[in-house]
Amino acid sequence: MAVGAEEPGADSGAGTGRTWAAVVVGLVLLAAYLLGHGGHLPAAPPPGARSLAAAAADRPPQVYAPHVPLRDAVPLHIDIPSVGIHAPLVGRGLKDGAVDPPPYSTPDVAGWYRDGPPPGASGAAIIVGHVDTETRAAVFYGLSTIRRGALVEVSRSDGTVAEFSVEAVEVVEKAHFDANRVYGSAGRPELRLITCGGAFDKQAQAYSANVVVFAALTGSHPAP
Template sequence: MAAPQPSEPDSASPAIGRSLLWPLVAVGLGFLLVYNSFDASAGVPPAPSVVSLPAASAPAAPTPSASAAPPELPPSYPKRISIKSIAVDAPFIPLAIGPSGQLDAPPANDANLAGWFKNGATPGERGTSVVAGHVDTKTGPAVFLLLSTLKAGNTVDITREDGVVATFEVDSVETFSKADFPNERVYADKGTAQLRLITCGGVYDKKKKDYEDNVVVFAHLTSAKNP
């Protein structure tokens, strides 16, 4: 099943890079993340409050040994992303916050290109690394067209500049309304190496020239190796 598409053909759709909406928030230890849009008039939802977790009803589990700790890597810029289950093989471009205070989207003139928020964690580093890609452009399908079809257990490989290939396992794939995006849940630093893949989804609003939802893939680092 392909990612939700607009009711009119892809060739008539505007570039969705204009509407990857991520609210500008600070989570964890001052970790800055964003809700991206090229529409300067788009409303920015307030940053969520920190969720209080209920007290455990049973004794805490023993602290795992160092050998059982989740893997983490030193910082290194990503070079290429590969998701074999949906035939993704694409280079990266770094993304930054533009003059509007919102994250710049990947260029819409290259359908096979992923963007990485360069001021966040690098893929494999402790923290939440954010990767964005178009689902389609004016010319047709784009790099994250089939992102919504990923399943728990699928893997994502990211090759880094240091030569290490970081492998992430998908935990879940969820769709959220851009009008009520759960910033804390998506972007919070869990203390481990996390990955979020984000694209547009849901119904396409012709009047707003925008998709109503975002598709978010939640994944965590499972291994790292030299090719």
């Protein structure tokens, strides 16, 4: 699966037995995402998909004013000092209709959705990572403890560091995950950080929910 989820070991052959809670990417959102970013638009939204306007009404309130978007650049590294997250980033695509995180064989690496806007550009960029493996904590283990107002820095290939500030943190049961709400943006540069959360079902080898961090671009500076 993919942020979804990847079946443990599907990429590497080193299975862990832990499966991501699936988060289906709404085709309407993918259309909005890929428009202007080199992707191909799907023909129609999935049955039952809510409108973007309805989903937007349910999103966390904006805390920060829109910031001028940065030029597109490949994200290389993410740092969240307040929760001790420091990790390289790799581009990831879709698997089974959902964003595919890095393989369990590289648990300290996070993935960004390469077919959407890169962090700092207009729109909602997506970064995903595992919370743990069968044997140890993984890259986003501490993500659920992040606080509103926390700084998230994404180092980029153009020598800039995009600065995001957290507006909200939610634990969303996978049965109620609304892709339009989570992946849609308010027309400004935003960031979503996603990992597993909720209860872990040992029999199903799956988490019941996803931790979703909503953040907005609030600045940038040259990389040191």
